[in-house]
Amino acid sequence: MPIPPTDPGLDRGLLRDDVYRRLRDAIVDGTFAPGEQLKDLELAAWLGVSRTPVREALLRLAQGGLVLARPGRSTVVSTLDARDIRDARDVVAAMHELAVREAVPALLDGDLEAMREANHRFTAALGSGDVEAALRADDELHGVLVRIAGNRALATVLEQFTPTVRRAERLRFASLRGRDSVRQHDELIRLCAGGDAEGAAAVAYDTWHSLPSAEG
Template sequence: MPIPPTDAGVDRSLLRDGVYRCLRNAIVDGTFAPGEQLKDQELAAWLGVSRTPVREALLRLAQGGLVLAQPGRSTVVAPLDVRETRDARDVVAAMHELAAREAVPALSGSDVAAMREANLRFATAVESDDVEAALRADDELHGVLVRLADNRALETVLELFTPLVRRAERLRFGSRDGHASVTQHDELIRLCAAGDAQAAAAVAYDTWHSLPSADR
């Protein structure tokens, strides 16, 4: 078929976001260790893309505190920093508190059921020391409230700072502390089902704020 003379309008942000997520996940899961140098040319070859979306992704990762980027110099994976992790944790906890407060009035029975099902999978994953599965289930459970809150600013803040907290989450879900999260989730779901937005918001905040920081 002949190529149309006009721009098809492909959303380049889809490529940028995909590259960003791949690099973010590789840092969070430890594929790229703290202090490791990140070269955009090597990353572009690994991902099969040009260097431009890689450079854009590295800038976004720097904004979120996952990499240290110095113009004209090397870009490295940021070390685990106690202060930055605590600051990010506090912000993320506040966002989930807000999400619960705004979402609970809109919760349906199927939404509550989805949260319960996610917590069952979360408990199973914690019991079997499957950190990746635990994180996915945890995302799905809290994601119900974030989705129903329908707050673009809230979602943007979580997108930026949650990855920094992920490394602390991995510490928790890989230890006995993960079992405490199952209980906290149960209480959160109970309050959501009862329509108690204020109490649910407080539990949502405590659940995230009790995550360990980099020194624990």
């Protein structure tokens, strides 16, 4: 069958992971609202791919709690359920704690500088009210530690559950509470630079675990 036009300007050779990330990001940033019905045919046309990678992506999103997939019926974007957010938050916090503990002994000066630069961008984004830029910078900062840790199982768990946390975290970064993260980042970097793996791991855990478990 002919491939539908690619409206978002994506490569027609889009991989399954790319479809998943595009749909995941559209849910996290609110493009697809809680309760909105997702139809694989419409999504396939939007992305310019066949229905197969879309269906696979929706199954992955269901595993991460971002959508509710009901076989033979509809697939809808999940609501921000307090229990789901709390569960995801606890798992994500524990994974970042482990990542820091494993990464600190292997950090180089360049890695620490990358974290500092990310925190500068994070601070500037908060000051200008740019939530998307703040989240990107936050991902970059913590991503340094996840990358250095090199734990593939840990990274897989984070990929599955971080999007649920990010949906709620957008609320924090849109408020003055996001300022707390700047101080936590500074302390995290200071401890990492000093080689204090346990102290840095504790700060990383608290940073993620301080996220509220519900809206408001």
